[in-house]
Amino acid sequence: MFGFLARRGLLMIPILLGVSIVIFITIKIIPGDPVASLLGPTGTPEARAALEDRLGLNDPLPVQYFTWLAHTITGDFGTSIARQTTVSPMVFDALWNTLILTAAAAALALVLGVVIGALTALRRDGLLARIGNAFALVSISVPQYSVGLLLIIYLADDAGLFPVSGMYSPNGGGGFGDLMNHLILPAVTAALVPAGIIARMFRSSVLDVMGMDFIEALRARGLSERRILWHAFHNTTPSLLTVAGLQIGYLLGGVVFVEAVFSWPGIGQLVYLSISQRDLPVIQAGVLVSAFAFVLLNLIVDALHGLIDPRVRTH
């Protein structure tokens, strides 16, 4: 098991390197002149040359890359151009907020997806199953930014049940209950698409397993249908894990829209705001940190996969 994890962990290194290269290149092709925006309109050519030199912009690209990478690995993402503060705390705060939202949405999506998936697989012709299928189909097609807006109107504003935006109320609150209250609407919005996808995949997976030979063998051994279902669900866990892992990763990016609508102070909103301000270091750091979280998540999913499925461990 440790060997298995170590192998998977090692595989992550080249991927992370690739990720860093892609980010570095993306930032390099961004139009606009970071030096000019740092200097402001009054910068002299001399000051400009000095700054370029200080920022290492005259070095060959590979050197620039490795310098950048060395800083990045130590958690030094530089200084925000727009806010003139160090990027790291900003980004890690945002990441934490995004993770809270993602975790809540993922839990919701998983529960909803598994319940609907199991329901539609086992009661294939019932009315509930039809409703479940329709829900799954519509929810995977939903544009989150508009669903979020509509939820704001009907639940937050008209009914006054939930706060409209932000993480905490400005006056008072700030506690766990306050956070939960703010969390519900964005989490539901973010969970819709992954819930639909998990439901559909889980349905297929249950049907798949129920069609396998060993299910008949269990029946021939006299097991009750409930017990057989238990075996079947156990056997769907590897594929459920894979799908759920992918969906949580998708959430990490997909919450951008949700964060924008609900003014949730996460990575997505940070990156989105920084784009309009051409705040390169923040964009770099935001995308890099998200990708890192994603890769880490994959590692965890792999580990769980190995834990559940003995066949994965030995191969």
Add this chain to the structure above:
Amino acid sequence: MSAATTRTSDQTTAGTTATRRTARFHRPGWARRPGAAAGPAGTPVSPSGGEKLLEAIGLGKTFGNGVRAVDDVSLTVGRGETVGIVGESGSGKSTTAKMILGLLAPDEGDVFFDGVPLRGLPRARMRALRARLQVVPQNPQTSLNPRLTVRSSIEFNLRAHGAERVARRTIVPEMLERVGLTPTHAERFPHELSGGQLQRVAIARALATRPDLVVCDEAVSALDKSVQAQVLNLLAELQADLGVSFLFISHDLAVVEHIADQVTVMYLGRVVEQGPAAQLWTSPRHEYTRALLAATPGRALEEAAGRDRPMIPVQPSGADGGAAGSGTAATTGQAAASRPPG
């Protein structure tokens, strides 16, 4: 595909005369080749007297995971001869077949086809050579591409060797009739055919380029026994008519004994016994061959055969399904006549 350069051999003279690649396909019909084994069906071609068509010397293959799949395997296939390879799973028989087909490069040893070593053969020449070296795969359900019609599957092989459209048009129905189907089968998809019919199509596809050697990789193992007999008879008949050689790979000793002149027994990647089929059956030398023979179910049944059965005359080979009447390639009266008194 237009790079039709040289062929290594001409079929009719069995020499190394270079001919245009497409010439192969412009012959009218399926003439009986001079020089092909002309005896009555079933008369074994002398194993040693025949001309060497394929020679594998000291083949060895180790896979990436350290498994020694094949170790020092040598065998010879004469022209117009059938050589069987018997072995259980993991014996290396399929790996050997892949190396002989040139689909897998051996770590050690060499394969000579008609005197030409496959190792280091330029790509173009190897591809040209493949017209003469074909394969009939194991599982009738997967030996044909499910998304292609029978015609497309056969034409694919022909196109690979530069057969022009006109030639392909005539060869496909000809080949289908040759294996006991009808030209109407050309437009069918694999899922519309039975297992026996699928293997007939696979045989037609393999023979379409008029090969010298066909590797039959467990080609009848997945068939029902009553259908398997039809296909075995068909193979024997095609060999008698066309003089083609077969390398017949199977785990079924009884089938190999029946169809092959020479048999190679493999165990854990090595050859444990080689010799004439009949001798192997009656007086096996190696311990493993004896064990294999003893384990072959129904051996007792085989020994008791012929004494009291069958009490009801059963017709000799006919085609299975669909093609009742015109399309059946019934075995020749000759073959039926040579049946031993029952």
Add this chain to the structure above:
Amino acid sequence: MSTPHTSTSRAPGPAAATTAARPAQPNVVLSVHDLNTTFAAGSRTSNVVRGVSFDLRRGQTLMLLGESGSGKSVTARSIMRLYGRNATITGSVRLSGQELLDLSADRMRGVRGARIALVPQDPTGSLDPLRRIGAQITEVLALHNVERLRRAGRRQAEELLRLVGINDPKRVADSYPHELSGGMRQRAVIAIAVSCDPEVLIADEPTTALDVTVQKQILELFADLQDRLGMATLMVTHDVGVAAEAGDRVGVMYAGRLVEEGPAAQVFASPRHPYTAGLLAALPSPGVPRGTLRSIPGSPPPAGAFPAGCAFAPRCPVARDSCRTDDPPLVAVAPDRSVACPVVNPASPSAPPSTPTAGAVDIPSPAAPPADQPSALSKGGPR
């Protein structure tokens, strides 16, 4: 997902004797009578098993021999009522006198695994890939023997593995299915099947996925277990050789029907039904020159799409006109032997219908040899 089934008309068909009329046979563990299985797919129905009857005695192995689509596996599964709602099973299946088709789903569940066990074809597919072998055995033990403790179950599991010829039961019990070889897996599956000491063991092509040398070991294991545990075995196979080696009796199936039934040695030495004869003649054997195998023309009809009359008639060399309209019943032609063919058994069309083992009337047949001599084929002969 219960296992509903319909056990409807028990009305005797024209060709079937009533259940009551059958004399109780000593040692008959499983008695199948006029078994019919029909599957419904949408509006279509297909009758896959058609009036199959046979008796199975204690300590006996009956081979159901047939090619693909002959209904042999469906027969085996119908006996265990393993099909869902889309299958209709009629007739009678009696296990030691108890009618199985009348049992409630719950009670049938108690029979499965405990009194009738199944060894499926593919040992890999029939084990839960995510659970250790030991746990899969103890699960069944616990299921059918509630009072047993978990640890005792584990010890019992290891004993069972030893019983099926596994030398290091501890290791195997702790293994996952994918860590074992095919032969080992099949042994584990057999251990599960015999764990509750069943009266009847149903094995569906138990050796088809195995190499011949392993196959031999597994067949020997079956014989050995049968001697030790005294159960009756119903084995399904497409392999004539396996049937000849391992069967006391053999039932040949074609197109959902039993066409010939009798002691294995006699059936293979002197087959009566044209299909049996053709099947045997089609086997390659020494002395038959290449290219002269006597194959049966055509191919077996697909399951559920059987021609009218005798389903074999279109491929039969001796078929008469009447064969294409009348479906011949299975008729006793000698003590212990029955054949469903009016041509080889001319007395039959007017003769009273009879069940295979009724043994009441011995209809002398000109086609039958005066006496079936025991041949080299008897079980336990040279292997």
Add this chain to the structure above:
Amino acid sequence: MTAVSDIALGATSSTDPPTGVRPATDATVARRRRRVTWGFRISAATIAAIVLVTLIGPFLVSDPNVGSLSERLLPLGSAGHLLGTDGQGRDVLSRLVNGGRPSLLAGLIPVAVSSLVGTALGVAAGLSGRLTHGAIMRTLDVFYAFPAVLLAIAISAALGSGISNSIIALAVILIPPVARVAETETRRLIDLDYMEAARASGAGGLSIAVRQVLPNVAPPIIVYCTALIGLSIVYAAGLSFLGLGVSPPTAEWGLMISDYKQFLYSFPELTAIPALAILVASVAFNVLGDGLRDLLDVRGETLT
């Protein structure tokens, strides 16, 4: 992205097939299920209607960019303005109809591009030896390591706003999943008997890829990409919503939502109308994908 099949449970799983013509292989079971579903028909009709409206609609409605402030924020059903007017007095129906073309194109073109590039990459990787396969797949893995939407935003931002840049960004993020599906399908074939026969036939690699592999890989790719169109439309409108797609005053669905959300509390229907348009188009393509799966008998493969 696990490949899953919908093959019914129960009777069809036994070795001796009770129904059906022949041993139930993948192909035969699936072929029997081939059918045109109602979902397929309805979704195809819906898509045809949407396309028709976006093609000829603009000629039938008023100029989407002309409005008078005196007519701003008219409610639904007003005379001459069926769907009312927006904050600048522009006709909402006109903007909706005119917004269809950029919205659909921004969704369709990335899928078209990525399906071609992704299939080529996937099949090439699937058929190549270890080195090439590894190189292609590991490169794709890197793109896979980004949360897709975030990567699209980053690329869009890097290239600058504008519809063509958002199309490029979406194409880049859609290539890896398409390539993975193609690679998985190709690998599934590679050891099959007929592929061995094809290699043994002497045909060239390209010929094998086109004539033997593609007919098998194309159906699942078509099904997958049809569903991707729905996703792509949602993403494209989302980029516009964030201000990274088309620039004002062009009418586009995502931009309409972004424009109208300021009136969210007073005129929620303004936001709901373009949102509904996106939802209908997206659902239609997803249902079409499901229908195509049944029609082309593809083992299930849904969005990731």
